[in-house]
Amino acid sequence: MQSLSRARSHRRTAKRPWRWVKTLLLVTVSTFLFFSLGGLVFLFGTDTGEDLREWAAGTLLTTQHDYWAPYTFIPDDKLQALKDQIRHPEVINSEAETKPTELPATKPNVVPLPEKPKELVDIEEINVKKDNYYFKGKIMYIHDPTRVQLLVTNRKDRGDLLDEFVKKSNAIGIVNASGFSDPDGYGKGAKAYGVVIHDGKILQGYNPKSGETALGITYEGKLITGSYTAEQLVKMGVRDAMSFRPQLIVNGKNLFTDKPARSWGIQPRTAIGQKEDGTIVFVVIDGRQPGHSIGASMNDLAELLEERGIVTAMAMDGGSSSMMLHNGEAITKTSCPYYRGRYLPNAWAVI
Structure with a gap:
């Protein structure tokens, strides 16, 4: 009986590391989702976030990768204004x-x-x-x-x-x-x-x-x-x-x-x-x-x-x-x- 008990105890102990792995993965995914959601709220729900997106659009428009500028999702009128300022400066x-x-x-x-x-x-x-x-x-x-x-x-x-x-x-x-x-x-x-x-x-x-x-x-x-x-x-x-x-x-x-x-x-x-x-x-x-x-x-x-x-x-x-x-x-x-x-x-x- 003693040896059987030890064997069962060993099996239960062997499973514990996987529980820690699952917990770690859960915490990591939860943290990622939390910060991702927070980042989206900041970029699309605040004036500072909108300013940053306009900075990004202006920067992209002056590179060879200007086709990425629309993906900053700033309003079309603001994007067009940035393009006009770059293409037709005073x-x-x-x-x-x-x-x-x-x-x-x-x-x-x-x-x-x-x-x-x-x-x-x-x-x-x-x-x-x-x-x-x-x-x-x-x-x-x-x-x-x-x-x-x-x-x-x-x-x-x-x-x-x-x-x-x-x-x-x-x-x-x-x-x-x-x-x-x-x-x-x-x-x-x-x-x-x-x-x-x-x-x-x-x-x-x-x-x-x-x-x-x-x-x-x-x-x-x-x-x-x-x-x-x-x-x-x-x-x-x-x-x-x-x-x-x-x-x-x-x-x-x-x-x-x-x-x-x-x-x-x-x-x-x-x-x-x-x-x-x-x-x-x-x-x-x-x-x-x-x-x-x-x-x-x-x-x-x-x-x-x-x-x-x-x-x-x-x-x-x-x-x-x-x-x-x-x-x-x-x-x-x-x-x-x-x-x-x-x-x-x-x-x-x-x-």
Whole structure:
């Protein structure tokens, strides 16, 4: 009887681990359902949740995966408004007026820089924390604007990496410039969108890609931006030019003041601008890298430049193309899986 009792006791004990497994599974599934339901209530039942869904939609619309934007389930009218803001941004010709217009009543605080720079190039670290996101990047100040040129790939099968542009030109500093055809993220950057002018010669006029805006630099080192044809730019004394969008600041006016930040989402960013004293700036904001830098909105970028006294500025291609090199070394962190960045049709460089 004793041995039989022990055997029965052993069998009952052997079943207990399975009870613990069932209990653990039940708790896990219950917890998952609880948080899933809570998340759905937050996203679809609160104003903050709706804002987050609009941010997500704006971000998706500026990527190659824009077809996912409707699945954020924001109202159709809001989704269409986001699309319109991205595809048809406000455009102002920088040469249309000789002085700033519609400036804010109070000027933003301008970040001071050395009055007498000892070097051609100065680098500023960017580290900004917002309420719900954060971003890091670099600003490169070029104190002789005539040293800034547009470099253009001479390859037919693909574009150049930034470090390949540097090797060909001995550029001191360099950032990406034009956008390009990029089906499914595998574009090779051989052909730029929009106008391309190099050393006073028109290499490419506008193509059917809508919404592109020109940014050019004259032989005297002045930035010009607006809805200009390649022929008009050459007549205006422009040496190099390319196209992208949107404009950020024109004639001292911040074009994103009072505009919803979510329209362009949060992404890695690149921009080119110029101060009133002629100093040209390259800006790159890292993104898509939790723990390092999430990315910036267009509002963030325009505000960042306005605070530093920039009077003319336009966004370049962003996303995984955004990258900056100084003296041949990457000083920003690309979101491209390849650490050297992407193949590009052209780049702005300090020669």
